[in-house]
Amino acid sequence: MEDRHPAFRRFGAALGDTRLIPLPGPDGGARLLGKCEWENPAGSIKDRVAYALMGDALQRHGDRPLAELRVIEYSGGNLARALSLLCADLGVTARFVLSSASPRSLLDVLAERGARVDLVDKERGFLEVVGTALRTAAEDDGWTLLYQHRNPANVLLHEATTGQEIIGQLGGTEPAAWVASIGTGGTLVGVLRALRTAFPDVRAVGVTPAELPYGSTEPPNGRPKYAGSGGMGHGIRQPFVTLHDPEVEHHTVSYPQALDGMAEFRRLTGIRIGSSAAANWLTACRIAAALPPSHTVVTVLPDAGTPEEWEHLGG
Ligand SMILES: Cc1ncc(COP(=O)(O)O)c(C=O)c1O
Known part of the structure; x- marks a missing residue:
């Protein structure tokens, strides 16, 4: 494939190997690490x-x-x-x-x-x-x-790259929990499968918007939600996540909370993260607050947010 299509090869060569950086966390709680996915060529996971x-x-x-x-x-x-x-x-x-x-x-x-x-x-x-x-x-x-919610290539790619990169970057440190927003669930499940090969006890934590959580039986709605994630409505559950239903803990974050999280993260670090990254960070903080400092919680920062969101937050 790469040989026949040089543009495909170039795109692939620029992908991944994103940094796993320490994130601010709760005093006295577990250490937080986040994967910087805005470093990919078009700016997101x-x-x-x-x-x-x-x-x-x-x-x-x-x-x-x-x-x-x-x-x-x-x-x-x-x-x-x-x-x-x-x-x-x-x-x-x-x-x-x-x-x-x-x-x-x-x-x-x-x-x-x-x-x-x-x-x-x-x-x-x-x-x-x-x-x-x-x-x-x-x-x-x-x-x-292409069908991202059902194409196994989605999960397999995260298992083979995002997940393996995190294992390498952890350098043997065992993560207590893996936290990721659910759009298709490809990130949550793909990385989980990779992590479980090295760390069988890692907890899986999925995050969806409070306005339409994972598996919600409500009909879909047009309320603003943090980016790229969400329940489908009518009780429909994302197929990749359904396969792991018994083991995934679910948390929710509202859009106003995610926007506040973007502003707070920037104030603390100087770094712009998007609204799903803020939702992941806020949830990782909740998980870390209940764990001792010797533990590590890993999450992902899928993008850096849109110009419109940053304009709304005052630039
Ligand atoms: C900003 C952002 N965050 C999170 C996700 C969720 O990723 P996944 O589809 O792997 O669950 C997406 C997916 O589009 C996204 O764009």
Whole structure:
């Protein structure tokens, strides 16, 4: 794959090996470590997933010309940003289904890269965003659906890269807990599977927005939520997470709490993190507060936030 598609190889070579840095934590509690995923080429953890899903799509496409490959995917934002960069470099047509709440800065980047965008009314929730992409692909088989919630390439990539990097960076230190926001659950579950090979007792902690938690039986809603994550509504649970349901603890963070967390983290460290990173950090602090200082809690900082969020927070 890498030999046939140099743009794919270049994107892959720039991925990962992100830093695992100490984070501020509660006095007297466990030590916190966070993986800096904004260091990926398009600025988020979803760059890894874009690479994995496109690798799978390219393999399925075989020897046919790349100009004939047309991919479609739904996204909370970061996956579309990553895929648009990779597809533009490869010369592959890309189409994204997004919520109408998507920030202008994202829509501008997608337009610049020549991607086609379909917006779904934000009041209908992310479930309808997913459903629209699935229906479009079912109605026209000229579109190849990448399907991040079900494509095993998502989890396998996190297991093989994000998880293995963390194991190496821990240098033998046993983590007490692994904390990650759930969008597809690919990060939470993929890294968990890798960590469990080295540290069988690590706790798994999933984080979702208080406005629509994991597995919520409420219908989807258009309330603002922290980025890239959330329950689906109607009791639907993300397939990757369902496989580990008995062992995953669930926490929630509201959007106002996540925004406060972004501002507080920046005040403490000088570093800009996104709203899901803030949700992960706040949850990791809760877990760490109940553990002794000899323990370590690991989490992930998926991105650095959008210009719109930072503008809202005063720059
Ligand atoms: C900012 C952000 N945080 C967290 C996630 C959740 O990642 P995953 O799909 O691996 O659960 C995403 C996914 O799009 C994201 O964009």
